[in-house]
Amino acid sequence: MIKKALGLAILSSVAVSGVAEARDQIRVVGSSTVFPFATAVAERFGKTTSFKSPVVESTGSGGGLKLFCSGIGDKHPDITNASRRIKKSEVKKCASNGITGIVEVKIGYDGIVIANSRKAAVMKLSLKDVFLALAKNVPAGEGKTRTNPYKTWKEVNASLPAAKIEVLGPPPTSGTRDAFVELAMEGGCKKIGWVKALKKKDKKAYKTLCHTIREDGAFIEAGENDNLIVQKLEANPKAFGIFGFSFLDQNADKVQGSVIKGQAPTFENIADGKYPVSRPLFFYVKKAHVGKVSGIKEFLAEFTSEKAWGPEGYLSEKGLIPMPDAERMDWHKKVNGLANLAM
Numbered sequence: 001m002i003k004k005a006l007g008l009a010i011l012s013s014v015a016v017s018g019v020a021e022a023r024d025q026i027r028v029v030g031s032s033t034v035f036p037f038a039t040a041v042a043e044r045f046g047k048t049t050s051f052k053s054p055v056v057e058s059t060g061s062g063g064g065l066k067l068f069c070s071g072i073g074d075k076h077p078d079i080t081n082a083s084r085r086i087k088k089s090e091v092k093k094c095a096s097n098g099i100t101g102i103v104e105v106k107i108g109y110d111g112i113v114i115a116n117s118r119k120a121a122v123m124k125l126s127l128k129d130v131f132l133a134l135a136k137n138v139p140a141g142e143g144k145t146r147t148n149p150y151k152t153w154k155e156v157n158a159s160l161p162a163a164k165i166e167v168l169g170p171p172p173t174s175g176t177r178d179a180f181v182e183l184a185m186e187g188g189c190k191k192i193g194w195v196k197a198l199k200k201k202d203k204k205a206y207k208t209l210c211h212t213i214r215e216d217g218a219f220i221e222a223g224e225n226d227n228l229i230v231q232k233l234e235a236n237p238k239a240f241g242i243f244g245f246s247f248l249d250q251n252a253d254k255v256q257g258s259v260i261k262g263q264a265p266t267f268e269n270i271a272d273g274k275y276p277v278s279r280p281l282f283f284y285v286k287k288a289h290v291g292k293v294s295g296i297k298e299f300l301a302e303f304t305s306e307k308a309w310g311p312e313g314y315l316s317e318k319g320l321i322p323m324p325d326a327e328r329m330d331w332h333k334k335v336n337g338l339a340n341l342a343m
Contacts, residue, residue: 023074024294026054030064030081031175032224033110033244034281037315038081041303044314049302051295054079060224061175068284069094078289078296082282083110083175083244088343101287102341105300106331107309109321111245111270111278112180113257114167115230117237123153123160123258127276130260131188132156133165134219136212139192148214168222168229169213169242179279180242184260186210187276230255245270245278246319270321281320287338297336304332 028038035058046053059067061082068080069090086104094102114130116123132138132148133156140146153160170177189210190196199206213219222229222241229241230251240258245265248257257265261276269275283303290296302308309315311322322328 025052026079026293026295026299027077028054028056028079028081028283029059029067029077030057030079030283031061031083031281032058032170032226033083033176033246034081034107034283036246036250036318037107037281037320038079038283038303040315040318041299041308044308045295045299045302049295049298051298054295054299058224060171060173061178062173063224065090065284066093068286069097069099071097072099072286072288076286078286078293079299080284082284084178084279085282086284086341091341091343099286099288103285103287103300103335103338104341105283105285105303105335106323106327107281107283107303107320108315108323109270109278110281110319111265111275111321112176112183112242113245113248113265113277114184114240114242114260115233115248115255115257116240117233118254118256119237121161122256123240124262125160125258125260126157126191127184127188127261128191129153129157129160129188130184131186131191131210134167134185134213135189135209136214137209139195142194145209148216148218151218163238165218166220166236166239167218167242168220168232168239170226171221171223174224176242176244180277181211181213183277183279185213244319245321249319267316267319267321278321284341287340290338297338300335304328304335 035056038056042054042056045051061084064080065082065086067077070076133150135148137145138148150156150165152162152164154162195209226243226247229243230247233239233241234254248255248265263269263275265275270278307313309322316322
């Protein structure tokens, strides 16, 4: 009996102290948009410190947070990248699996572009054009809607070309999809008077109308691989693709961003807040793994250093739009002090 009790005590001790202890390499999952930035920091971290380079996987923001919130321990990731802020429902999911200590890290800003091949003309769009081209249902008179009938851009707006609406974009698990729907689709949807008023009367109906993307082939889910979208745009100059500014920046010789609301998706326009479809980028750290997996605090210090995320840092060279100085200082202090996430 004593031996059995002692055995259980030893097993219990192993279970507690074994929180991610078997790994000497940080594991990062999440957003395809944040992926190139996290990869750049991971590579630099591996070369300039005694720690191994973290393993970074692109799973999409939603997929990454699902993996992150699934538990504590060696089998679960330490960090997840996100091109949108974590949702309250995800925080609750984390808590239900014992993850109550989360460090939020805002790393900078990014723009979402609607790009096409450089072989074609630059498209000039309003947010209303974007909504009418891609929504599942569109307004049809005061208080009425109909299934989206538009097949060409010219049907949406007479000033646009008579080209077939064909847009490659991210799946529902992507933070880019979430942000695009909120900033671009809803941004155009509420330009219609009675729809804007609907938000106060029936928020659920308003959100369904403004946030639901058409499923008739005009919008094509292209997975989490933004590089694949770039390749498809090269092959089909009539198509458009939705992805983060960093991928436009890295492939500027192949693709170009559409002008939206009179503003081109440039580094300067996104930094100044002029480009209307831009959003903050984040990653989240499991506090229970700090001190258990080698190098997490040091990785945070590298990511939040001026040489990385500053205006002259190596991440800006990859397309990250830095936060203003005061905002960076504030986040640097919170992150390196391992401050708990506050919703």
